[in-house]
Amino acid sequence: MYLKLSVKNTESDFVKKIEEISGENLMKCNQCGKCSAGCPSVSRMESLPNQVIRRVQLGDESVLEDDTIWLCASCFTCAVRCPKGVDLSKVMEALRLLTLRKNVNYTQIEKIPRDELEVLPPIALVSNFRKMTS
Amino acid sequence: MKIPYYPGCTLKAQGLGFETSAIASAKAVDIEMMELQRWNCCGTVFSLASDDLMHYIAPIRNFIRVQEAGYDKVVTLCSMCYNTMKRANLLVKNDSEKLKTLNDFMYREEDYKGNVEIVHLLELLRDEIGFETISKKVIRKFNELKVAPYYGCMLTRPKEVGIDDWEEPQIMENLITALGAEVVDDPMRGECCGAYHTVNSKDLVAERTRMIVTSAKNRGADIIVLSCPLCEFNLGTRQKDTIEIYSDFSGIPVLYFTQLMALALGMGKEVCRFDLHYVDPRPLLIEKGIIEEGEEKNAR
């Protein structure tokens, strides 16, 4: 991956937007990696959670194309364990919202098989649609 | 004590046995849970964005219902409802401006004053009734039934809403002990089950289910007990999908803590709705001599 580092990118609108929506100060993160160590979805993630926050710090918008932000389960493990008090679950949510707020859905509701719809409890459907549809 | 009770959607569907066993066993320890009138879905997940007030309307409206009924406390069972409502409540209690905006938006309702408290049934049992009192009411013997408590995410995280320590919770362990069953110490009890990924990534959930259920089983657990209908679906019903992917996997029954309690207090069969669970616990309960052969037929 090629990424041009520049101070300008670290102060870009993208970074500001994520800080604003999440309410988190991204610069508090010192890349200790503890969030990634406890993340339940990590085995499937293209970038580890600590890499996600690093890329956002550097203004790398391509992080939005990564599956990582959609694999986050909002389990809050990272949030309770971060030694610097960063709530990464909020950063993940802000990143998802940048896409969802353009009216783009991650979950394709029409593609859920009928037999699955018959067994899935309301709590699964409502939470999934709230997190992954606009 | 009398207390309004917020059920949430899934307790009226797949999680019905959670509700019926909870109401019955709470009654046996002198808690009368009265279903809140005109409650609505809490939204199941708390919005983590700082600019997303719309998603707090559902939980806050439920607090208005409690206020209208003349109470300042409401009890809930589902871990996700508990978490979502508690966080929304905390948010408006600490931010009068946001509370005002929400109240203005719901101008047809009376204003929410921010004075209602939400508690989980486990907290009521620990703090108001006491596990010692509960243990004195135990009728049925569990004959060394080994039980692994599973907390998942929403009962203990984040810190400001957790009902117990977020790394070393003891509340379910203490209840299980009070009910006369054996606690299995399981390090996976706070690991996420994959939650709503069950809709579009069954294989991710199967990976989690395999890890969590196998861990409990390898430590000797006969059953897992928990407090969330989504965890119950993922760790229970999804055992079917887990076996399809991992042929070496074999599961164990997954129950709600209130079903264990109802059984202990001697009234399991009418209220437990074991038929709603993918892994039927009845053969195990008969084998252990906890329920009798034939009794399970009435257990619906």
Ligand code: SF4
């Ligand atoms: S745990 Fe906190 S400080 Fe450490 S890498 Fe993750 S976000 Fe950064």
Ligand code: SF4
């Ligand atoms: S909240 Fe998301 S990123 Fe954080 S540990 Fe859980 S799944 Fe991983």
